[in-house]
Amino acid sequence: MPERTTTTKAGRPRSERARSAVLHAADDLLVEIGYADLTMKAIAERAGVGRQTVYRWWATKAEVLFEATTYDAAKELASEPSGDARADVVAYLERVEVFLACSDAGAAYKALVAAAQQDAAVADLMRASDPLIDSAHAIVDALGQDTVQVPARQAVSLLVGPEVLDAFTDVGERAGAGERADAFLRAVRSPAQDPTETLRSGEQPP
Amino acid sequence: MPERTTTTKAGRPRSERARSAVLHAADDLLVEIGYADLTMKAIAERAGVGRQTVYRWWATKAEVLFEATTYDAAKELASEPSGDARADVVAYLERVEVFLACSDAGAAYKALVAAAQQDAAVADLMRASDPLIDSAHAIVDALGQDTVQVPARQAVSLLVGPEVLDAFTDVGERAGAGERADAFLRAVRSPAQDPTETLRSGEQPP
Amino acid sequence: MPERTTTTKAGRPRSERARSAVLHAADDLLVEIGYADLTMKAIAERAGVGRQTVYRWWATKAEVLFEATTYDAAKELASEPSGDARADVVAYLERVEVFLACSDAGAAYKALVAAAQQDAAVADLMRASDPLIDSAHAIVDALGQDTVQVPARQAVSLLVGPEVLDAFTDVGERAGAGERADAFLRAVRSPAQDPTETLRSGEQPP
Amino acid sequence: MPERTTTTKAGRPRSERARSAVLHAADDLLVEIGYADLTMKAIAERAGVGRQTVYRWWATKAEVLFEATTYDAAKELASEPSGDARADVVAYLERVEVFLACSDAGAAYKALVAAAQQDAAVADLMRASDPLIDSAHAIVDALGQDTVQVPARQAVSLLVGPEVLDAFTDVGERAGAGERADAFLRAVRSPAQDPTETLRSGEQPP
DNA sequence: TTTTAATCGAGACGGTACGTCGAGTCTTGAC
DNA sequence: GTCAAGACTCGACGTACCGTCTCGATTAAAA
Structure with a gap:
């Protein structure tokens, strides 16, 4: 029986590596190219992360930066x-x-x-x-x-x-x-x- | 003799109609859709003006709005x-x-x-x-x-x-x-x- | 381990639907409007496909037609x-x-x-x-x-x-x-x- | 009585200088950049001639070249x-x-x-x-x-x-x-x- | 001499396609 | 269920050329 006794979620857990890579990428890119030219695409690529992974956890570049x-x-x-x-x-x-x-x-x-x-x-x-x-x-x-x-x-x-x-x-x-x-x-x-x-x-x- | 007595410029003069149409369009659209969603394309279309005509006189939407x-x-x-x-x-x-x-x-x-x-x-x-x-x-x-x-x-x-x-x-x-x-x-x-x-x-x- | 056993490529596979839609659109438009008036934009729109999708696989209208x-x-x-x-x-x-x-x-x-x-x-x-x-x-x-x-x-x-x-x-x-x-x-x-x-x-x- | 005895037309006569400048410009540009990249605009500019002057006498770049x-x-x-x-x-x-x-x-x-x-x-x-x-x-x-x-x-x-x-x-x-x-x-x-x-x-x- | 009219140069006009980019979504196989 | 990868639809970007238009300035025949 696939009961869930704790609040642990099924499936692969969120990657902490991906999370911090995104945040650092956003930080670095902000300094390098400024907010206006900052894009979700660039953040994902710099972080070495799939684009969907960024969107899964943050809705906009502002949220990432925040x-x-x-x-x-x-x-x-x-x-x-x-x-x-x-x-x-x-x-x-x-x-x-x-x-x-x-x-x-x-x-x-x-x-x-x-x-x-x-x-x-x-x-x-x-x-x-x-x-x-x-x-x-x-x-x-x-x-x-x-x-x-x-x-x-x-x-x-x-x-x-x-x-x-x-x-x-x-x-x-x-x-x-x-x-x-x-x-x-x-x-x-x-x-x-x-x-x-x-x-x-x-x-x-x- | 191709003398230039006055400072009149050659070529078709700038259209005042186009100028004010663009400024009013920018004004209206800002109120309707906000700055973030405002685009040069939309300004030109609302103004009934070619896109190039906007770019000829203003470099960015911020300049138009200014x-x-x-x-x-x-x-x-x-x-x-x-x-x-x-x-x-x-x-x-x-x-x-x-x-x-x-x-x-x-x-x-x-x-x-x-x-x-x-x-x-x-x-x-x-x-x-x-x-x-x-x-x-x-x-x-x-x-x-x-x-x-x-x-x-x-x-x-x-x-x-x-x-x-x-x-x-x-x-x-x-x-x-x-x-x-x-x-x-x-x-x-x-x-x-x-x-x-x-x-x-x-x-x-x- | 990120092993690659087969030559399967990563990422979403190319859409056969999009491919054939573009080719048929090009074919139809050629007959309807002729080569000179044929545009990549029109091909994409007729095919119900993003413009980038056409450019991703073909460089020019000639290549599509070919x-x-x-x-x-x-x-x-x-x-x-x-x-x-x-x-x-x-x-x-x-x-x-x-x-x-x-x-x-x-x-x-x-x-x-x-x-x-x-x-x-x-x-x-x-x-x-x-x-x-x-x-x-x-x-x-x-x-x-x-x-x-x-x-x-x-x-x-x-x-x-x-x-x-x-x-x-x-x-x-x-x-x-x-x-x-x-x-x-x-x-x-x-x-x-x-x-x-x-x-x-x-x-x-x- | 505004009779026209000869076929001479009133007004400024066509400029032979402009005509030959356009033809030579078209010739030169064809060699330099090829037919596909050749434009009426470029012909007029190279010839030092108003754009309308080209259109007045030739309908397309092909006619000029011909x-x-x-x-x-x-x-x-x-x-x-x-x-x-x-x-x-x-x-x-x-x-x-x-x-x-x-x-x-x-x-x-x-x-x-x-x-x-x-x-x-x-x-x-x-x-x-x-x-x-x-x-x-x-x-x-x-x-x-x-x-x-x-x-x-x-x-x-x-x-x-x-x-x-x-x-x-x-x-x-x-x-x-x-x-x-x-x-x-x-x-x-x-x-x-x-x-x-x-x-x-x-x-x-x- | 004056008028008239077509030409000239220049360049702004409303359009439209260009090829690129980013948006956000979707679909793979692997983990 | 999350991950990297990458193709998808969509639409704005800024540029270029289209062919037309409107200027002032020429230019020569007609009045």
Whole structure:
């Protein structure tokens, strides 16, 4: 009797060799030829894998890349909090700038954000697990409510929004991490906490 | 004598009819089927124009779309400065949110920013004339150096960076234009103006 | 162990359905629209086959047509030798005339000969296997060296050369198969073999 | 009264410079790139002439080529009759072989014959004036009815048919002009002259 | 002299086939 | 049931040439 007592599936098991070959091939090809010219066909050939094997496990090149790079991206953006709020923010923003401007994982990340604009499936993946947003959330949470007096998601936007914009519009003159950190820290100080701020925004305090 | 008195060019002149038909076709198709599924072939057919005629004047679908939508985008984002700084910023940010979230021109804009990540030619176009960045510059300049005490380009990033990030990562809970405006106005107040801020930014004032 | 016991090839085998659909489509279209207007695109569409599938196996429309019609052409020109030399030649020439003037395979043949003038690849195909030349060779060989006293290839030219010329220059008044056969038989009787022949070639020795 | 006394037409007269430039360009390009790759566009550009100017006077590339090469072809094939029948035939066949195998005009001629298979307009041109057929007719007529005892058109086919076949099927071993001439002379000697001949097809009354 | 009209060059126009490429699917035999 | 291999249908790619059209500029006969 062909009963199945465990959840083990019949047939040949998935090849771990094929899986990692595909992910590494995607990674390498992204660096070599860029996202636009990357194709499923090329990934399969580089990986020495049948085309159907790629399609069996991933629906699009974006999904392959997502799985290939998200872990690396998260690692590059992870932070070890010291006690000093400003120093932590400065260190984080420096990491973000390197990530977006130079890193291979950053290139993949930008490509995935771009792809998410066109493809809802990719957008879902990124919404579920976005290494940049997630790392920014971790920083904001670590700063605590004394430093961050606006809602956390809003603070995340203030923290990395300018970085992302500059990365996507490759501006010439960029602000340093220190200046950005200072601007961020001023922005997240809620006016509601300080009654003199409320009415006359834009003024200089005496 | 084959003299050329004026700068008139030889040959049949470019058809204005064909030009505008292509631009309108690109516009319409973007709304109907989205950027990813948009093809040069479809643009030409919709416009009732030969394929070569499209390629003669534009190298890629991104270039067509750029010419088709930049003017509209700039118009949607244009501002009429009142005297009130905060009110101007709020009004501008509301326009930006509508632009990025709902407008057809905004959809085209996001697609172009995404395309610029893959294609250097598109990146060059956008660097030369980016309707969102340009309109933000206009706002920052109008605010004046009393309100904006950081370099203009940096202020632009602070102004629209969070908006762009939210638009590209379609976050659920978004801050209102008022909150964003206040955060921006706090952020652009330079620490250098206030000697107590300079060294120990990130601290809470007593 | 990835042993290869037989010469079985990996991958999906070639579709016989696609192959014969292409050949029949080429055949039909040639009759309907002629060789000049025949396109690879039309062949593929008529065959209900992807364009790439045609290009995978044939480089040009001429190659498709060659494979599609050579067999039919050879069949139309095949002969069943009787003992009578003149009767065999007359019967053969009648078949040739019908083939060149009326037959679909003959139309394809003429098109291929014309194409071979422009395209060396087609010329190679035809040199390797030309149904008209081959059938003429068969006749000449069957006649034997008593009847044909000139080199075989020369006799072939004498046998079908006039037919081909008339077919290619669509002359009005054509000679009958009997007259052509007689002229051929006179022409292939070499003077060198029989010193008495020199002046009165075409006669039968008593 | 706008009467037209002469056949002179109003307006700018046809440019002889343009006409000959087109014909020479077609000639040159045929030699350089071959008939298949020859295009109206290339002819016009090489001639330094507007495209419309070519189309105004010739409908197809075949017509251009016909006008460009027919005169040269006729000149290459023209013969100066001596008294000796066999010598004249040998000399003519040698000229034909050179023409078909080596000459530029011969290459054009073969291309035109090939084109006539696909295009009825070209076929009409060639039927009206075919330099090879015409020259062969001249030879046959010059030989006289003592030598040529079959209908003239039939003799023409016997004279150049084998040459054309060999040229179109680029055979390896070719007969010499002498052998061909002898075979031709045997072939055109009518059986009717000799009462012992087989059936008396196509006979002349005594 | 002025007008008229056909030609010239140039080059953009709407079409359409080219041959290639990638998409995603399907069909083998081997594991 | 997964694997490598590779053929399948489909359709967009960007290019080339088709034959037509619209320009301004010539050119010579007609008015």
